[in-house]
Amino acid sequence: MKLLSATICLLLISPMLLLAEGENRAVVGSRPMSEEAAKQVNAAKPPAANEDESFESQTAGYIHDQYPPIYYSNSHHWLASISINDSDQYELELEDGSVWKINSYDGSKALNWRSNDPLTITQNNRWFSRHTYRIINKSNGTSAEANLFLGPILRGEFSRFIANIDHSKREISLNDNTYWEISYLDTAVFSDWDVNDYIIIGTNSNVSFWDSGSDVLLINVNMNNSVRAKQF
Numbered sequence: 001m002k003l004l005s006a007t008i009c010l011l012l013i014s015p016m017l018l019l020a021e022g023e024n025r026a027v028v029g030s031r032p033m034s035e036e037a038a039k040q041v042n043a044a045k046p047p048a049a050n051e052d053e054s055f056e057s058q059t060a061g062y063i064h065d066q067y068p069p070i071y072y073s074n075s076h077h078w079l080a081s082i083s084i085n086d087s088d089q090y091e092l093e094l095e096d097g098s099v100w101k102i103n104s105y106d107g108s109k110a111l112n113w114r115s116n117d118p119l120t121i122t123q124n125n126r127w128f129s130r131h132t133y134r135i136i137n138k139s140n141g142t143s144a145e146a147n148l149f150l151g152p153i154l155r156g157e158f159s160r161f162i163a164n165i166d167h168s169k170r171e172i173s174l175n176d177n178t179y180w181e182i183s184y185l186d187t188a189v190f191s192d193w194d195v196n197d198y199i200i201i202g203t204n205s206n207v208s209f210w211d212s213g214s215d216v217l218l219i220n221v222n223m224n225n226s227v228r229a230k231q232f
Contacts, residue, residue, distance in 0.1 A: 025097055026151025026159075026198035029224035033192055040188040041225050044206075046127045076118045076138060077200075082110055092135065092146065094119065096160070097153030098200055098221070103131055106144035113137050121146075121202030122217060123226075133202070133219075151198050151221035160199045167191060172218075174199060179232050183214040186227035197222040204228045 033041065078095040085091055090107030092100045102110055117139045124134040124145050131145035152159035164173045170182040170190060182190045185208060202217035206228070214228035 024154050025099075026154060026161075026221045028148050028151050028221055030222045031192070031194075031197075033189075033223055033225060036188045037192050037223075037225065040186070045132075046125055046129065076120050079113055079115055079117045079119055079137075081115070082107075082113065090144075091149065092144070094200075096158040096200065097150075097156050098148065099150035100133070100135060100146040101149045102135075103129075103145035106146075109142050110144045113142075114139075121200065121219070122205040125205065148200070148219065148221065148224065152200065160201065162193065162195050162197045162199060165193060165195055167193075180216070180218060180229045181214075181232055182218070183208070183211045183228040183230075185211055185214075189223075189225050190227050192223055193220055193227075194222075202226070 080093040080095050080097075082093075083091050084107070088104075090102040090104065090110060092102055092110060094100070117137050120136050120138060121133050122136065124131050126134075126145065129145055131147050133146050133148065134143050135146050136143040160174045160176055162172050163175045166172070167190070170184065170187065171179065172182070172193070173179045198221040200219040200221060202219055204215050204217045207215060208228075211228065213230045216229045216231060217226050218229045219226040
């Protein structure tokens, strides 16, 4: 009964939070990618869906649940709320204020997630999916395919953005005083990044044999793309 009450509260409260804070969030894809960066991003994507939404809903399945600990990074996120909008789409909000639209099939599972459950974000490697990322609940191993819809709250307590950048060294520092080296495999994508771009930290599940140290995924909200990286 307590869990049901908590879920109802999340569904009722979160739409009001989105309306109140929507104008104060980083805009997803506010700056366009260069042609070279777009080619690199598209080349890394699994084959795109060419069927209607019902195809995706039927094939999402639980096969991608129960992710092993190797997908979990030290930098995790917390579930703030889950809601269903007027179009019957599931939306999930993290502690930094970012909002993610969830695959309709996975939404019913996410409704069972609890507030403050630790979450991590990684690439979605399922073929024929319209969702770029996968959000994994570290407390129970279930996951949901997702697309970034709204960026973090501007200058929010838990929001991160680029404070300094060195394209020649492929290095950035964030406002939380963390330092990151970008994988040389993502040089073209990184070339468009700039100071004050908002960043969401995830876990890289596409670790390359040629760059096994880049175990982190840095998601650039303003560019609406991501690179592999390692902290130093």
